[in-house]
Each structure stands twice: as structure tokens, then as C-alpha cells.
Amino acid sequence: MAYFLQLVFAGAAQGCIYALIGLGFSIIFKASQVINFAQGELLLVGTYVVASAVLNWHLPFLLALPLGLLVTIVIGLLFERLVLRRMIGRPPFTILMITIGLDIILRTLVIVGWGSRTIPAATPFAVTSGFNVAGVHLGSSDLWTIGVTIVLCAALYYFFRHTRYGLAMRATALDQEAALAMGIDVRNVYALAWGLAAAITTLGGVLLAIDSLAIDPNFGNAALVAFPAIILGGLDSVSGAVIGGVIIGLTSVLTAGYESRLPAVVGTGLHEVTPYLIMILILMIRPYGLFGSRKVERI
Amino acid sequence: MATKRFLFACILILLAGLPILAGCASSSTSSSSGGLKAGPGVDLNKKTITLGILSPYSGPVAGPVGIPIANGVKAFFYHVNDHGGINGFKVQFIEQDTQYSPQLEVQKYNQIRNQVLMIADSLGTQPTFAIKDLAAADHMLVSAATLSSALAREKYLILVGTPYRLQVENAFDYIVNKLGVKNPATAIIYQNDDYGQDGLTGYREAVSVYHLHDVAQVSFAVNDTDFTAQVAQLKASGAKYVFMTTLPTATATIIATAYKLGYNPQWILQSPAFSIQLLAVPALKPLISRAWVVSQGAAWGDTSVPGMAQMLQDQAKYFPKQQPDGYFEFGYAESYVTYAILKKAMENGDLTRDGLFRAFESLQSVDMGGLLPPAHYGSTPDQRVPTRDSVIYQVDATQPAGVKPISPDFTGVAAQQSHF
Numbered sequence: 001m002a003y004f005l006q007l008v009f010a011g012a013a014q015g016c017i018y019a020l021i022g023l024g025f026s027i028i029f030k031a032s033q034v035i036n037f038a039q040g041e042l043l044l045v046g047t048y049v050v051a052s053a054v055l056n057w058h059l060p061f062l063l064a065l066p067l068g069l070l071v072t073i074v075i076g077l078l079f080e081r082l083v084l085r086r087m088i089g090r091p092p093f094t095i096l097m098i099t100i101g102l103d104i105i106l107r108t109l110v111i112v113g114w115g116s117r118t119i120p121a122a123t124p125f126a127v128t129s130g131f132n133v134a135g136v137h138l139g140s141s142d143l144w145t146i147g148v149t150i151v152l153c154a155a156l157y158y159f160f161r162h163t164r165y166g167l168a169m170r171a172t173a174l175d176q177e178a179a180l181a182m183g184i185d186v187r188n189v190y191a192l193a194w195g196l197a198a199a200i201t202t203l204g205g206v207l208l209a210i211d212s213l214a215i216d217p218n219f220g221n222a223a224l225v226a227f228p229a230i231i232l233g234g235l236d237s238v239s240g241a242v243i244g245g246v247i248i249g250l251t252s253v254l255t256a257g258y259e260s261r262l263p264a265v266v267g268t269g270l271h272e273v274t275p276y277l278i279m280i281l282i283l284m285i286r287p288y289g290l291f292g293s294r295k296v297e298r299i
Numbered sequence: 300m301a302t303k304r305f306l307f308a309c310i311l312i313l314l315a316g317l318p319i320l321a322g323c324a325s326s327s328t329s330s331s332s333g334g335l336k337a338g339p340g341v342d343l344n345k346k347t348i349t350l351g352i353l354s355p356y357s358g359p360v361a362g363p364v365g366i367p368i369a370n371g372v373k374a375f376f377y378h379v380n381d382h383g384g385i386n387g388f389k390v391q392f393i394e395q396d397t398q399y400s401p402q403l404e405v406q407k408y409n410q411i412r413n414q415v416l417m418i419a420d421s422l423g424t425q426p427t428f429a430i431k432d433l434a435a436a437d438h439m440l441v442s443a444a445t446l447s448s449a450l451a452r453e454k455y456l457i458l459v460g461t462p463y464r465l466q467v468e469n470a471f472d473y474i475v476n477k478l479g480v481k482n483p484a485t486a487i488i489y490q491n492d493d494y495g496q497d498g499l500t501g502y503r504e505a506v507s508v509y510h511l512h513d514v515a516q517v518s519f520a521v522n523d524t525d526f527t528a529q530v531a532q533l534k535a536s537g538a539k540y541v542f543m544t545t546l547p548t549a550t551a552t553i554i555a556t557a558y559k560l561g562y563n564p565q566w567i568l569q570s571p572a573f574s575i576q577l578l579a580v581p582a583l584k585p586l587i588s589r590a591w592v593v594s595q596g597a598a599w600g601d602t603s604v605p606g607m608a609q610m611l612q613d614q615a616k617y618f619p620k621q622q623p624d625g626y627f628e629f630g631y632a633e634s635y636v637t638y639a640i641l642k643k644a645m646e647n648g649d650l651t652r653d654g655l656f657r658a659f660e661s662l663q664s665v666d667m668g669g670l671l672p673p674a675h676y677g678s679t680p681d682q683r684v685p686t687r688d689s690v691i692y693q694v695d696a697t698q699p700a701g702v703k704p705i706s707p708d709f710t711g712v713a714a715q716q717s718h719f
Contacts, residue, residue: 120580127582
């Protein structure tokens with residue numbers, strides 16, 4: 001039982017990381033209908049900045065974290081202001097390709113700036129810090145990951161429901177032209193979405209790095225694993241990204257924990273494909289994801 | 300109708316001419332002078348030999364591996380050139396950036412195949428795998444910076460170290476025969492790719508030969524970031540010795556996760572699983588210091604081996620910014636073999652690709668100045684495995700290379716018997 005609970009706890013923590021990264025994808029898509037393929041590299045840059053701030057510039061972790069968030073927010077805002085704003089009205093495929101370009105540029109900048117070797121990640125915790133309950137180790141970093149995700153989700157709920165900017169974002173997502181007609185500055189909404197998404201994704205990356213202890217330029221690939229989570233939850237659903245992330249995290253870790261008990265031909269590497277199997281299954285039943293908006297078209 | 304017939308005739312002529320053109324392409328660069336036959340990449344008038352380097356010069360693998368190995372190769376031959384070359388012939392290089400991509404490797408190989416005599420450095424298992432058949436068709440020798448067992452069998456590929464599979468076997472020989480631990484509870488954690496499969500094959504052979512009590516074989520995906528499930532399995536299995544066929548970032552996370560879960564076995568790292576950079580991770584340093592690494596060769600700066608002083612001089616002269624690095628040393632060491640082949644072919648008066656291949660098969664043994672143990676080559680797959688020995692090192696932050704040997708250089712029973 002302890003073995004199972006340990007896996008559930010690890011899966012929940014891992015799922016929260018996917019949820020945070022997925023939220024970044026989802027917020028941008030909801031506001032601007034763009035799938036940002038540079039999300040992983042925003043996470044990479046932020047994590048490297050935090051690591052350098054702690055280990056090279058000797059800043060406390062609690063100062064380094066906002067610095068990392070600030071850097072990626074600025075990158076997100078500049079990209080939105082200088083590039084994407086000029087692309088409004090262009091085909092989504094063009095914009096998607098531009099985000100792939102940004103992805104390559106950011107990764108190259110990381111390699112040029114920090115080199116391509118493995119470097120230490122910044123962590124505020126000792127490796128063993130945490131609690132042991134009934135044979136299950138509840139690590140500090142995992143507890144913080146779960147806690148931060150819950151608090152952030154609550155804050156986002158409040159933001160979208162009860163603040164002017166949150167309502168503006170929802171209105172823009174619902175109908176851009178109607179939002180413009182109501183006096184909403186859609187450009188500011190896009191900027192806000194990019195800044196918010198960059199910050200949340202970076203937070204997910206920093207929390208992931210705390211557990212990894214070391215990072216390298218492939219670290220941004222973590223965003224790819226979060227991708228099935230947002231498709232599963234519904235690309236334009238913020239709550240779907242969170243629930244999708246937790247589902248993917250739990251199933252992935254639980255499958256990894258039990259796959260060795262299956263015959264090798266089925267079990268080996270099963271956890272690698274489980275997220276995609278679940279995604280396919282859900283999409284077959286609900287093509288717009290668990291919480292995605294169903295498009296109604298006049299025919 | 301007449302036009303159609305004319306076109307048909309043209310096509311026939313072209314088709315009939317293709318083999319002749321192909322023959323010309325492969326033999327057009329072959330020439331001879333003063334009794335020396337020369338193949339592609341050899342200029343008898345300018346007395347130059349052109350070799351290819353296919354290595355990542357950009358991307359994540361470039362800095363830690365690709366560039367240091369290529370620098371090692373170039374440093375070796377710059378020294379040779381500055382000391383009169385090989386019988387007066389200077390060695391020059393055509394370098395291509397493969398970005399560690401098999402597709403790019405094939406593309407770059409095809410770009411340079413008619414301009415080089417052999418490939419002096421092809422980095423990586425997957426990229427080299429992609430060109431092995433092309434190289435065989437071209438009779439092109441390729442010095443491959445990989446320890447893949449599958450590639451060790453290939454006729455035109457030259458490896459210079461003990462394959463991964465045999466590293467695993469030697470590690471368990473050390474435990475059973477050197478430390479005297481009988482039926483140890485053992486496990487392996489490996490990444491789910493060719494590299495990991497090579498480690499797993501060695502582990503299974505070791506289980507059979509050394510009667511290990513195999514309690515777990517656990518895999519993970521290259522993109523995995525959480526290893527709790529894998530480590531929980533290892534912990535539940537009760538393995539006392541865990542072999543890791545991993546890469547450094549995964550090594551760090553796995554060892555830290557295990558420590559977090561209160562699991563502290565003897566970790567044994569396949570050579571690529573360790574990087575001195577791991578010792579720069581403050582939280583990891585005390586955890587990894589108990590780990591062993593299976594590798595071979597002289598540690599950087601060990602001037603008790605004859606080739607070290609020269610290598611350090613060449614590094615200081617040609618690549619002064621190069622930090623102490625096992626991969627630079629590897630590139631420098633593998634060039635001893637390339638040099639021996641070129642020298643032998645020159646003595647035989649045959650600097651064609653087939654001449655180089657005959658020279659390679661007749662080498663028998665190449666001394667690498669002690670940087671790596673002497674490599675042995677022959678004509679069967681078993682004989683093409685260059686070395687079968689290993690040294691077990693303990694991670695030690697006080698050493699320049701981050702490890703210190705805890706065993707002599709040895710070849711275990713399983714590694715001696717293992718067939719390729």
C-alpha cells in the first residue's frame with residue numbers, strides 16, 4: 001500500500017508540474033488562438049536564470065525566482081509586442097511557425113550563454129527534507145509543488161472571474177470583435193496573456209528543476225510531455241489544463257511503477273505511451289477534450 | 300514519333316552509361332605516383348591527405364562532447380604535421396556539423412564522401428549507425444566515437460574502447476570475483492534506447508555468468524523527468540548493487556530521488572552516466588561520492604603514462620582554452636589508430652580506401668600512449684572489439700577528473716567470453 005501511495009503522491013506532484021506548464025499553453029491559446037511551441041524554451045530560460053542567480057550571483061532563492069519570472073515575462077511581452085502583434089489576422093500556421101522559430105532562438109541563446117553541459121539547478125531544499133507518513137516520503141519540493149499549484153489555480157479562478165482584466169481576457173477569448181466593440185483593448189489582453197503564461201510556465205520549470213537537481217539544454221522538452229495534458233483537458237480550457245495535467249502525471253507514474261509486473265513485450269516503456277493512449281481515447285469520445293469548448297457552426 | 304524514339308534512345312544511352320559514370324566517380328580520384336597509389340582525398344602533388352570529421356559543432360551535444368573530441372583529433376594531427384607529417388604528407392580536415400542528427404550525418408557524409416580518404420571522427424551511436432552502410436559501400440573506414448556493441452561488429456568502423464555491454468560485465472566481475480560477494484542482489488536502470496539496450500544485454504550476460512541474484516530491470520524514457528516510480532521499484536526489489544545505463548542529468552535525479560526515499564544502494568555508473576559537472580551540484584555531491592564509474596584509460600594529467608605529456612603539450616599549444624576533458628583525451632587517443640593506419644598504408648604504397656582497409660586489418664595492435672589500453676584489431680567481429688578491459692573508479696571530488704581508480708585495469712571472465 002505504501003508503494004502505491006508513494007506513486008500516487010509522486011504522480012500528483014508530477015501532474016501539478018504538467019498542469020502549470022499546460023496552463024501556459026492554454027492561457028495563450030485561449031486569448032489569441034496560438035499554440036506557443038516556444039513554451040518549453042521559455043521554461044528553459046527562466047530555469048537557467050534562476051540557477052545562475054542562486055549559484056553564480058549568490059542571490060537567495062526567493063529573490064532569484066522573481067528575477068527568472070521577470071526575464072521570461074519580458075521575453076514573452078517583447079515577442080508579443082514586436083512580432084505577434086504584426087501577425088494579427090495572418091494564418092495560424094504562420095504564427096505557429098514563428099513560435100517554433102522563437103523556440104530555436106531561445107535554445108540557442110541558452111547554449112551560447114551557459115554552454116551545453118549539465119549544470120546544477122537552484123533548490124531551496126535539502127534533498128531529504130520532508131515528512132515520512134506510514135512509509136510514504138512526502139518531500140518538501142513535491143509538497144510545495146502541489147501547494148503552489150492549488151494556490152495559483154485559486155488565484156487564476158479569482159482573476160478570471162472577478163477582475164477587470166480577467167473578464168477582458170474571457171470576453172476576448174469568447175468573441176474578439178464583440179470585445180473590441182465593448183471597448184476592450186485586445187492588444188493589452190494579448191500582452192497580458194503572454195506575460196502570465198511565461199510566468200506560470202517558468203514557475204513550473206523551476207519546481208521541476210528543484211527535483212531534478214541538474215538541468216541541461218534539453219530541459220525544455222518537459223513541455224512536450226505536458227502537451228497531451230492540455231489536449232486531453234481541452235486546448236482552450238484553463239481548468240482542463242490543470243485536470244489534464246494531474247491525470248497525465250498520475251497515470252504516467254502509476255504505469256511506470258507497475259509496468260515491470262506485466263510481460264516485457266507489453267510492459268517495457270508502457271508509461272511512455274500511456275499519456276498518448278489516454279489522449280487518443282478521450283479525443284475519440286470528446287474531440288474537443290474533457291473541458292474544451294465545442295465549436296458551433298452554421299451550415 | 301521520331302521525337303519519342305529519339306528520347307527513348309537518349310534514356311537508353313543514359314541508363315547504359317550510368318554504371319560507367321559511377322565507376323568513373325569512384326575511380327576518378329584514384330591515381331598513382333612514385334609507386335604510391337592514391338585514393339580520394341589524397342593529393343600526390345601537394346602531398347596532402349584529407350580526412351573527414353562528422354561531429355556536432357552546434358546543439359546540446361556539441362560543447363560537452365563533440366567539440367572536445369574533434370579538438371583532440373585535430374591536436375594530434377597538428378602535432379604530426381608540425382613534425383614533418385606522415386612520410387612528408389600533411390593531414391588536413393573537412394569538418395561538418397552534424398548536430399548529432401542521423402539525418403544530417405547522412406547528408407554531410409554524402410557531401411564529403413568523394414573528398415576524403417577516411418572519416419577520422421564520427422560522433423555518436425545513432426549518427427554513426429546511419430552512415431555505416433554507406434561507408435561500407437564506399438569502402439570508407441570510419442573512426443567512430445562510440446562504444447556501441449552493435450557498431451563494434453561492423454567491418455569498416457573502428458572503435459577504440461571497451462563496448463558498453465562489456466563495461467557492465469566487468470563491473471559485476473569486480474563485485475563477484477574481486478570483492479568476493481557471492482550471489483549479490485543486483486538491478487539495472489537503463490534508458491529505453493540503443494544505449495540502454497546495450498547496457499541491458501551486458502547485464503543479462505553478467506547475471507548468467509556470475510550467478511547474480513537479479514531482482515529488477517527498470518527502464519525509463521529519455522524525456523522522463525520524474526523517477527519516483529523507477530526508484531520505488533528498485534527499493535522494493537531490495538537490490539544492493541544497481542547499474543545505471545543513463546546520462547548525467549538522469550543520474551543526478553535518480554540518485555537524489557533514491558536518497559529522498561531512503562534507498563542507498565551501491566550505484567555503478569556506465570561511463571557516459573558520469574560527468575564531473577555533477578560534482579558541481581552542491582546537494583548531489585555527498586550523495587554521488589559513494590558511486591562507482593566503469594570506464595578505462597589514464598586520468599587527465601597522469602604523466603605516468605607515456606602519451607600524457609605529449610597530449611598536454613599539444614593541448615596547450617593548439618587548443619589552449621581547452622579545459623581538462625576526458626573527451627578531448629578520447630579524440631586524441633583514437634587518432635593514434637588513424638595515424639597507424641595511414642602510416643601502414645603509406646609503407647604498403649597504397650593510400651587508396653582498400654589500401655587503408657588492408658592496412659587496418661594488418662595492424663593487430665595499436666599502442667595509444669597509455670591514454671587508453673592498447674587496441675587489438677582483426678578480421679572477425681570478435682576480433683574487431685578493440686579492448687575488453689575496464690577500470691572501476693570511485694567518484695572523488697578531490698581528483699582533477701572527479702574519479703579515482705579503485706581497481707586495476709582488468710578484463711572479467713564474461714567480457715573475455717562475450718561473442719559479438
